[in-house]
Amino acid sequence: MNIASLTESNDTSIAEKFRQGSPEATELFGLHPAQPEHWRARAAKLDASADRRASVSGIASAIRAYQAQLPAHAEASESLARLESGNALVVVGGQQAGLFGGALLIFYKALSVVQTARYAEKLLGRPVVPVFWIAGEDHDFDEANHVNIQAADGGVRRLRIDRPEGPRLAVSRTPLSAKDWQASLQELAVQLPDTEFKPELLARLQSYVEDAPTLSLAFARLLADWFGKEGLLLLDADDPSLRALERPMFRELIERNDLLEQALKAGENRVSELGFPLQAEIAEHSANLFLHHEQGRLLLHKDEENFVDRRGNVAYTREQLLSLTDSASDVLSTNALTRPLMQDYVLPVLAAVLGPSELAYWGILGPAFEAFEMSMPLLIPRQSFTYLPHNIGKLMDKYELTIDAALHEWADRKSQWLSRQDRWNLEEKFERAREQFASLYAPIMDTVSSLQPGLAKLAESNRDKIMEQISYLESRSIDAIAKQHEAALRQWDRIQLALTPLGKPQERVYGTIHYWNRYGSAWLSQWLNVPYEVTGGQRIVESLIPAND
Template identity: 30%
Template sequence: MISRVVSTPIPSPKGPIPAGTPRPVHPDVLQSVLPGPGRDRLARGDVLAITTGQQPALFTGPLYTVHKALSAIALAARLEQERGIPVVPVFWVAGDDHDFAEANHAAVLGKDGDVVNIVLRERPHQAPQLPLFREVLGPDIGAAIAALDAALPDAEFKAEVLHWLEAAFRPGTNLADAGAAALHGLLGARGLAVFGAHDRSAKRAAAPLLLRALDETLDDGLTPVLVEAAQGRDRLRKDGNAFVTRRSGERFARAQLEQIAADTPERLSPNVLLRPVIEAALFPTLAYVGGPGEMEYLPESAPLFTALGVTPQAHVPRWSGIVISAKIDKILTKHSLTPADFATKPGELESRFAQAELPADLTATLEQLRADVQARYARISGEVQQIDPTLERTVESARNAALAGTNEIEKKLVASVKRSQGTLLTQLTRARNALMPGGKPQERVLTIASFLARHSASVIDEIAAEVARWATP
């Protein structure tokens, strides 16, 4: 059972969101949206959109992917109610991204509350940086799903979770399409329009703008356009009347790139700054919902919007939060803890509890010993300064050694207490894994499958309710 969903500090959507100009979505763009209520609404004529996006990943990746999607859904619903105009939430699946190391794994809470990392496969270091839609799933996906099955507890809803993921992540499907299908299966019924930016139809719609962007040079001396070449996805640098790839050094005449755009447009893609421009051109976008990192770099796209004549969208920080199960909440309550208490280095919180268990007289004696050492060496230092100042460093070293000895005694006492507190340490470890796995926020590590298997799809309802409160001014 989920006890509560707690929002964490990312600002709520404040400030003006532009009125926008409702318009139809081009048929080529619609063709790249997965069938469902979201696409149906996009196809009804003049509409507006709230967009968000993420590269696809194994089993939908970390929780923040779901948080982004629910943020777009909630904000679109609010704006539609306020303005009386259809506003559709759109999720941009960046299947042309090439960062396989970010997409090839998923982390879940195992049967005993430990963090289990499931890896699809590794990409060799020297391998071409292929876009994710080129990464076809093979027998390795069966092994990954089997590992997920073994890791998750035999909870009531586990079979439903495995069925959902097996339907999306199938041998022969590429990783981008699988990720899009899984997200659509999870949130499509809530009106989310899942858009495959890597789809040929989508690329055909984006191609004219990508070709125009070849004339723009960014601060790093490169264009904002990438081409799939010998080394995979590669940035282009303008060189006279031609363009050269950054890694492989391949040379393309403009006419060649125009031919690629016509014949195999999926080989061309925008960089991180051009992507929001393409997005705003393809969809009547009011606002993009993004994470903290995106909020930092998105303003850098402004010159590209101006150069390409595209109206920019507003930037809205997504909802951020923590899902707390009843079992974990019981641990927090028992020990008077909050999720923020786990935002420390592993072992620090445990040491704090162990230190509190030391006899008060012993703790006071250790503190007095430290104070005495400091005071006595301070007197010695004063005398030494008058006799031979060159010995000051020797005195300082002796003082530090004495203090280190005292600290070592305390450290070993704390370690001894820790060993005797097996149940407490187990509880704290379980809570840490659930709330701050590996010292990182829950939403940046764990996948939604951990919670769906234990608590059913109702966990989505509970997160969505909290996100709706976030979206309401």
């Protein structure tokens, strides 16, 4: 296994500045994972504030009920018992569900949660439990309903499962039929290349959707399959049992909503004063809470004394909204800015694993944590990888491509290579022809223009047409060279499809199942052997499997 660090393409972002430990970025978050004493300070603060969080036994009971729907692993049961003991702390990371496990970055996030918990447990000498928080309350089904694979013809294929007709409900409240799942599995079976691992993969997926689960539950089952043996616990933010335990925090978010808005605005000002761009500006008078309604998941805003949605479906006074926390707490949900506060109330969060965009969101949350007499957990940049198959590495060696060049300069390097195959110096010859033609034609243009002014435009048009024909012949000649090197150019394309499919980072395009199908479940488990980096960062990983890949 060969591992090397990669250059970060955006080294001025909040996430990268924080990862590098710059004082201005660290100031926004208070703690930094590279400082061992910060871990101990956070643990001490959690111990001192245990009575201000939700009941540990209640949370353990809710997780136990949810885990009962997932593949069972003794290690996950042991994690639950440790959490229930009251002495354990938690490393949490979350994501919206993804069809058949979603993009590879989700796998990397769960891996980061597991490895961070192990790191913290060794550092602190006490139990630290990994927890994955599925954002099942989110209602953007189109963000969750797809996965990309590389099909048998080498192209990227997006597989999707359509949202049923009706209101835009939370993903965890959107029912899917057995027919929906079977159609999606059949398409997957057709599009996935045939490998020795494909039958087992399809059988496992089939077993997880036989009872026509929601997208969130099917996703949870896959994560439990991949990481249950590492003690990973899963919970769904939209679980009614969890919602019941969140009532006190929902009351605070409603009662002190004006203070919340002021704190978020103060956080925005802090970020801007430090010279960082805002991930997204806070909408004025937003309550930063959602309401689950028959018309869908509705974002609430404040209109004088009432909480309303933009389309006028609902209007609640503060007292009426507070009464919902007792009578129907499962109709309320948090958004991206209040979810961190809710997590900190529900769990003893030692550390949260975040992607770059999430870190940017969290940059404004310091004053909000302070306003609710909480403190921010340690923030752990999600580990990010590019997997380099052995056969792709050999192609890169053949064309003298470094990994940075393959990731960031592929198109230019491919064009330069093709130019070097031109032993006729076509570019130079065609350029000389254009120059000579222009030189010969200029006196003619001058003559006909003086003969009759109206002929000047015709002369220009005639010149441009001839130039176009020269360029057309040049492009056809270059195509002829490319045709002579079709096999090599296909190899160049294979490099891009492997490392930057669709011109994007590999981890954001291909689903985990793409690699599972190609290399088997052993490929997935090998990631646990990749050395952990507490500050994350981009790394290239080569040869997780034998060289005949």
